[in-house]
Amino acid sequence: MHTTLIDASTLSQHLTDPHWVILDCRHDLMNAAWGRDVFAAGHIQNAQFAGIDDDLSGAKQGADGQFRGRHPLPERAKLIETLRAWGINDDSQVVAYDAHGGMYAARLWWLLRWIGHSAVAVLDGGLSAWQAQGLPLVTPVASRPQGQIAERPTLTRTVSVDEVVANLASGQQTVVDARANDRFRGENETIDPVGGHIPGARNRFFKDNLQADGRFKNAEQLKQDFAPLFASPETAIMQCGSGVTACHNLLALEVAGLHGAALYPGSWSEWCASPTRPIATGA
Structure with missing residues (x-):
């Protein structure tokens, strides 16, 4: 498996x-x-x-x-x-x-x-x-019989926007943002019309999980990369622009053997939609 x-x-x-x-x-x-x-x-x-x-x-x-x-x-x-x-x-x-x-x-x-x-x-x-590796691509589309997968106990953890807001005061968890550095700093208005990041967040661009050839770094390298960002994965919240590339950081954490981090699904696109939520800019 x-x-x-x-x-x-x-x-x-x-x-x-x-x-x-x-x-x-x-x-x-x-x-x-x-x-x-x-x-x-x-x-x-x-x-x-x-x-x-x-x-x-x-x-x-x-x-x-x-x-x-x-x-x-x-x-x-x-x-x-x-x-x-x-x-x-x-x-x-x-x-x-x-x-x-x-x-x-x-x-x-x-x-x-x-x-x-x-x-x-x-x-x-x-x-x-x-x-x-010289492996081919094809054009015919696969047709498979209906599957029967059933829902089982989740293997992940999520947090809501309200929980992220509450964490601004408690500081018990660390938000890690997977967007590119310029978006995190609030300098890319083309992608993020409202720029910046959640106050207190750390930046870990998802592409930093990869080697030059596009494959993932090994477990030990990833573990060293993530070590300065949070005390333990159980206290980490992964986010990005819209909850997609944050999953890349969550995958990298699993490769590194660091289990238990949460996903904030709404991420920046939800956060910045309300003027009541604070925004930080710069590094």
């Missing part, structure tokens, strides 16, 4: 294994159609497309009328329906990949853990690692 990362060679040996489900999570924040278009042009054999906006996120507005962020979590029952439509069962090994260092595949990895499924891994190095 693969629960964090999987290499291209291992995946290539299981392309026709009925117990394995492969999902393509490619996405472009500036062009919502791009992921599906490039999937149609070529993907790993037997992969299915998993859309960040349509499949891996929920309604932006909650039942109370409040804005929940740009990519809020899907309703759990709806997520289960989606996973079953992809043919996922309780004994399925799921593999997610993208072409962005795992920034979107990690969201699918986290969501499966959220509903209690541990046999899910991200293709280390993504599509680049696959093609670097």
Whole structure:
């Protein structure tokens, strides 16, 4: 069972294994159609497309009328329906990949853990690692029978915006922001019209989890990188722009053997939507 990362060679040996489900999570924040278009042009054999906006996120507005962020979590029952439509069962090994260092595949990895499924891994190095080994892409789309995956006790932890607000006073937990440094400082108005970060947050750009070749650093390197950021992973809250790339930091923590950090799903897009919540800028 693969629960964090999987290499291209291992995946290539299981392309026709009925117990394995492969999902393509490619996405472009500036062009919502791009992921599906490039999937149609070529993907790993037997992969299915998993859309960040349509499949891996929920309604932006909650039942109370409040804005929940740009990519809020899907309703759990709806997520289960989606996973079953992809043919996922309780004994399925799921593999997610993208072409962005795992920034979107990690969201699918986290969501499966959220509903209690541990046999899910991200293709280390993504599509680049696959093609670097001369492995092919195909255009036929896989068709699988309906799956029967059931929800089990969660393997993750989340915090609400109210809990993050309360933490401003208590300071018991450390918020770690996965956005690029310029966005964290409030200097990229193209992506973040309201710039800055949650007061007291630390910055850990998700790409810092990767080596030059796009694969993850080893466990010891990651453990050393995260050590200065918080006292223990149980006291850490991972966030980003909209709760997607924060999952990359959560995956890196699991690779490092640092378990127990929480995700703030609404992240910056939810936080900055209310003028009542404070904003810090600069380093």
